[in-house]
Amino acid sequence: xxxxxxxxxxxxxxxxxxxxxxxxxxxxxxxxxxxxxxxxxxxxxxxxxxxxxxxxxxxxxxxxxxxxxxxxxxxxxxxxxxxxxxxxxxxxxxxxxxxxxxxxxxxxxxxxxxxxxxxxxxxxxxxxxxxxxxxxxxxxxxxxxxxxxxxxxxxxxxxxxxxxxxxxxxxxxxxxxxxxxxxxxxxxxxxxxxxxxxxxxxxxxxxxxxxxxxxxxxxxxxxxxxxxxxxxxxxxxxxxxxxxxxxxxxxxxxxxxxxxxxxxxxxxxxxxxxxxxxxxxxxxxxxxxxxxxxxxxxxxxxxxxxxxxxxxxxxxxxxxxxxxxxxxxxxxxxxxxxxxxxxxxxxxxxxxxxxxxxxxxxxxxxxxxxxxxxxxxxxxxxxxxxxxxxx
Numbered sequence: 079x080x081x082x083x084x085x086x087x088x089x090x091x092x093x094x095x096x097x098x099x100x101x102x103x104x105x106x107x108x109x110x111x112x113x114x115x116x117x118x119x120x121x122x123x124x125x126x127x128x129x130x131x132x133x134x135x136x137x138x139x140x141x142x143x144x145x146x147x148x149x150x151x152x153x154x155x156x157x158x159x160x161x162x163x164x165x166x167x168x169x170x171x172x173x174x175x176x177x178x179x180x181x182x183x184x185x186x187x188x189x190x191x192x193x194x195x196x197x198x199x200x201x202x203x204x205x206x207x208x209x210x211x212x213x214x215x216x217x218x219x220x221x222x223x224x225x226x227x228x229x230x231x232x233x234x235x236x237x238x239x240x241x242x243x244x245x246x247x248x249x250x251x252x253x254x255x256x257x258x259x260x261x262x263x264x265x266x267x268x269x270x271x272x273x274x275x276x277x278x279x280x281x282x283x284x285x286x287x288x289x290x291x292x293x294x295x296x297x298x299x300x301x302x303x304x305x306x307x308x309x310x311x312x313x314x315x316x317x318x319x320x321x322x323x324x325x326x327x328x329x330x331x332x333x334x335x336x337x338x339x340x341x342x343x344x345x346x347x348x349x350x351x352x353x354x355x356x357x358x359x360x361x362x363x364x365x366x367x368x369x370x371x372x373x374x375x376x377x378x379x380x381x382x383x384x385x386x387x388x389x390x391x392x393x394x395x396x397x398x399x400x401x402x403x404x405x406x407x408x409x410x411x412x413x414x415x416x417x418x419x420x421x422x423x424x425x426x427x428x429x430x431x432x433x434x435x436x437x438x439x440x441x442x443x444x445x446x447x448x449x450x451x452x453x454x455x456x457x458x459x460x461x462x463x464x465x466x467x468x469x
Contacts, residue, residue, distance in 0.1 A: 100328055100351050102320065108351050109313050111380035112448045116306045123299045130292045137285045144278045150244040151271045158264045305447045328352065330435055331468075336390050336411045338454075344468045345388050346435065348418055348452050352469045353378045355449060358462040373460035374417065374453030377441075381422055381448045385439045388416050388454075388467075393430045393438075402451065406439060408432055417453035420444050 248267075252260055316323075330346050338345065356376035360369055387408060394415070395407040402419040406426060409415050422442030432438065441450040454463050 100353070101326070102323055104328075104351060105353060106313065106316065108353075108380050108383075109309055109316070112378075113306060113309045113313070115381050115448060116302050116309070120299055120302045120306070123295045123302065127292055127295050127299070130288055130295070134285065134288050134292070137281055137288060141278065141281045141285065144274055144281060147244075148271060148274050148278060151267055151274070154245055154248045155264065155267060155271070158260075301445065308447070330386070332434060333389075338389060338410060338414045338456075338466070339412055341389075342466050345466050346386065347467055347469070348386055348388055348416070349377055349379050349383055349441065349450055351377070351379050351383070352467070354464070355446075358460075358464060373455075374419075374451055375463045376420075376446075377450045377452065379441050379448060379450055381441060381443050383441045383450070384437050385418050385421065385441055385450060387432045387434060387436045387438050389414075389434050391416070391432050393426050393428050393432060396424055396426060396428050403442060403444065404439075408438075413457040415455045417451075417455070419451035419453070420449050 252263065255263055328347065328350065330350075331344075333341055333344070335341060354375050355378040356372055358372055358375050361372050362369055385406075389408075389410050391408040391410040393406060394409045395405065397405060399405045399419070402417075404419070404421040404424060406418045406421065406424060407415055408418075418439065420442045421439045423440035424438070425440075426432065426438045441448070443449060444451075452463055454461050454466055
């Protein structure tokens with residue numbers, strides 16, 4: 079969300095303040111609560127990303143380990159693709175090959191050991207120190223490329239070492255087995271490979287799901303940061319325009335009549351702060367420019383604020399509805415129904431008899447931010463809440 083839109087959004091909300099029944103301090107306090115909520119959400123989401131990153135690293139290690147095991151078994155099984163097993167002459171040749179392979183394993187192992195000793199002598203932070211001691215950006219890049227290549231080579235040597243050690247051990251085992259036992263052993267390795275391939279598939283699926291979860295959290299952080307930026311801009315503009323704000327303390331009233339047609343313009347707000355962020359009727363999406371119909375109004379209010387019943391009635395619906403989130407619908411006399419949506423908490427159930435000003439739930443949020451959506455219907459027609467509510 080660009081800065082220009084954020085400014086327009088803030089000025090739009092400021093323009094609506096003249097219609098609210100709230101004090102300067104109440105509005106400022108609510109906005110600061112919203113900011114605090116978002117900051118906690120950002121910290122929680124970033125913590126989630128960190129945990130996922132750690133989990134992904136563990137999964138990658140497991141994938142590398144299983145892939146290495148599969149490749150090693152494949153290398154071993156290549157010698158038995160045609161169900162041909164060693165004759166006495168081949169056993170003699172294989173024995174000599176094992177001696178050469180053992181020497182090769184020892185050479186790779188010693189080379190790897192020398193590099194580990196070298197790194198140990200330089201200390202754990204040697205690679206970082208090498209980068210930080212670069213005198214020019216070009217030198218930094220060269221050293222970084224060298225270290226990356228060095229790290230890749232170490233991993234490759236370690237994989238080669240493990241693979242050759244595995245084949246060496248397997249060939250030694252095969253020399254001790256009879257032909258029939260060799261067949262059985264090879265078949266067991268094929269079964270082991272199948273199990274490892276199934277495990278590899280599971281790990282890759284798990285990695286894909288984990289990466290998707292991380293992307294989701296990253297998108298959430300971006301959205302929260304945009305919301306936080308908008309709220310901070312609003313607070314700055316609101317404080318700058320303090321002298322232009324005519325405040326009034328909102329007092330919830332009691333009315334004896336249950337006929338809402340007689341209360342038009344005097345019905346209590348469903349929340350304690352009547353700051354409208356989206357009006358009734360046609361609304362335009364600032365990004366897509368698409369036009370949609372809003373059957374109610376959206377109030378900008380901190381999450382977990384109290385939600386009140388606007389009149390006596392009976393709860394007809396409680397549940398989750400697409401695009402509305404968690405919803406309470408109350409039926410009133412004279413064919414009226416009130417709709418309370420985007421809730422974080424619900425304190426009633428279908429069939430409950432509700433009284434005026436009873437706390438029925440708490441506000442929640444949507445992708446646009448912390449909000450509470452409210453609608454008022456007369457029979458099958460939505461009416462403009464701003465014409466019926468007392469601000």
